[in-house]
Amino acid sequence: MIFFENVSKLYRSAKDSNPDSQDSSHHSAAVNNLSLKLEPGKTHVFIGPSGCGKSTLLRLIAGLEAPTSGTVKVKGQIPTHIPPKVYARNIGYVIQEGGLFPHLSVYENLSIGPFGTQLTRTEQSERINARIEELLQLVHLEKLFLKRFPHQLSGGQRQRVALARALMHDPGYLLLDEPLGALDPVVRSDLQQSLKEIFQSLKKTVVLVTHDLMEAATLGNTLYLMNKGSVVQSGTFKDIHLNPHDDFVRTFITAQKPSQEFLDLWN
Ligand code: ADP
Ligand code: MG
Numbered sequence: 001m002i003f004f005e006n007v008s009k010l011y012r013s014a015k016d017s018n019p020d021s022q023d024s025s026h027h028s029a030a031v032n033n034l035s036l037k038l039e040p041g042k043t044h045v046f047i048g049p050s051g052c053g054k055s056t057l058l059r060l061i062a063g064l065e066a067p068t069s070g071t072v073k074v075k076g077q078i079p080t081h082i083p084p085k086v087y088a089r090n091i092g093y094v095i096q097e098g099g100l101f102p103h104l105s106v107y108e109n110l111s112i113g114p115f116g117t118q119l120t121r122t123e124q125s126e127r128i129n130a131r132i133e134e135l136l137q138l139v140h141l142e143k144l145f146l147k148r149f150p151h152q153l154s155g156g157q158r159q160r161v162a163l164a165r166a167l168m169h170d171p172g173y174l175l176l177d178e179p180l181g182a183l184d185p186v187v188r189s190d191l192q193q194s195l196k197e198i199f200q201s202l203k204k205t206v207v208l209v210t211h212d213l214m215e216a217a218t219l220g221n222t223l224y225l226m227n228k229g230s231v232v233q234s235g236t237f238k239d240i241h242l243n244p245h246d247d248f249v250r251t252f253i254t255a256q257k258p259s260q261e262f263l264d265l266w267n
Contacts, residue, residue, distance in 0.1 A: 002038035002061060002173070002205065007031055007070035008229075009056050030056040032229030033070070040172075043199045043206040045220030046231075047213060049252070053229040054209040055096060058175045061207060062093050074173065088113065092166030096177040098158055100150040106161050107132070107146040110168060135164040140194055156187035160194070167202075176208045180215065192218055213237075213256040217266065225249055238266045 010027040030053045038044045046054050059065045060072050063079025072079060079087060100109050111128045119127065136143060139160040150158055159179055166174060179195070180188045196219055199206055210216050216223050217237035224234040233245045241263070244250040 001040055001073075001075065002036070002044075002207065003071070003073040004034050004036040004060075005071045005073075007034045007060065007067045007072055009053075009060060009065060010068040029053075029229045031060065031067070034230060035070075036224075036231065038205065038207065040205045041203045042221040043208060043219055044222050044224065045208045045210060045216040046224045046226055047210055047216040048226030049211065052226040054211075054226060055177055056229075057226075058093070058177050058207060058209060061173070062091055062175055063087055089169040090171050091173045091175060092169070092171040093175045094159075094162045094166045094177060094179050096181065098150075098162040098179075100158060100162055100165070102150050104149070105146065106148055106150070106153070109150070109161060110135070110146075110165050113168065131168060132164075135167055138167070138198060139164045154187070155183050156191055159183065159191060163195075163198070172204060174204045174206045176206065178209055178211070180210070180212075188215075195219055213253060214258060214262055217262075225252065227252075241266065 008029055009031040010029050013026055013028045032053070034057075046057060048054060056065065060067055061074060061079065063074075063082060063084070066080045074091075101112070104112065110132050111125075132146070133143075136145075141157065141160050141164070145153065145157065145161070150161070153161065163176075163179065166176075176195075180191055183191065192215060199219065208216075208219060210219075220237075222234055223237055223240060224231045225240060226232065227248050233240055233249050240249065241253060241258075244253060
């Protein structure tokens with residue numbers, strides 16, 4: 001379970017030039033008094049316009065930031081209180097730009113990190129190789145890609161590698177920040193299908209961020225529509241589409257221009 005209780009994250013706004021300022025009028029809320037319970041084993045999709053706080057929410061779950069006020073708990077523990085090495089094995093995180101190391105091959109990108117320190121070198125590399133083989137099948141990548149560097153891959157292939165890397169330690173939680181953001185529509189829908197299969201087969205707790213409503217509807221069990229650091233409405237796509245809470249939700253849906261064919265899928 002991922003649990004947010006009255007969580008706010010404030011950042012000093014650009015207008016404030018004094019780095020020591022405690023004046024709260026110079027702070028803006030990236031996340032604003034948010035309370036949430038995210039059920040385990042489900043795919044939770046946060047969606048909303050740029051700047052509404054989606055990436056900040058993931059960083060709070062990943063323990064990369066502490067909230068300014070309120071409490072974040074993941075499986076009963078406060079993320080920033082868990083040693084990063086321990087937490088990293090429990091959380092697979094794909095940051096917004098994928099985050100592969102450009103100077104490392106795909107194999108090195110996948111095998112980096114803590115991997116059973118009590119094992120001998122040979123045992124470690126056997127275990128790593130076996131895991132990599134499983135993951136390549138899962139994300140539909142050929143073995144020949146292992147020798148390549150990130151710049152020698154297409155955008156879609158890079159995202160598949162980033163996903164494989166996040167799954168390397170079989171984490172209970174998977175955080176994905178716009179994993180399909182920069183891809184063209186054909187590759188995007190292909191990868192969407194892969195992600196859907198992976199989410200269904202692995203049954204992990206997934207928190208995925210996107211600004212694309214159709215993607216959110218395709219991948220998520222529950223959608224959370226965000227605006228200005230708050231969740232303005234949550235539910236299935238059908239709930240939200242048939243019964244938008246307010247003008248923001250209505251405008252957001254209309255602006256995304258869901259096709260009739262897409263809407264028919266949900267009715
Ligand atoms: P999203 O991912 O939805 O586009 P973010 O969570 O990245 O939004 O950002 C939410 C708000 O917080 C934005 O106004 C952004 O400028 C601000 N923000 C995010 N990170 C920082 C930071 N490290 N320092 C100052 N402001 C930040
Ligand atoms: Mg973002």
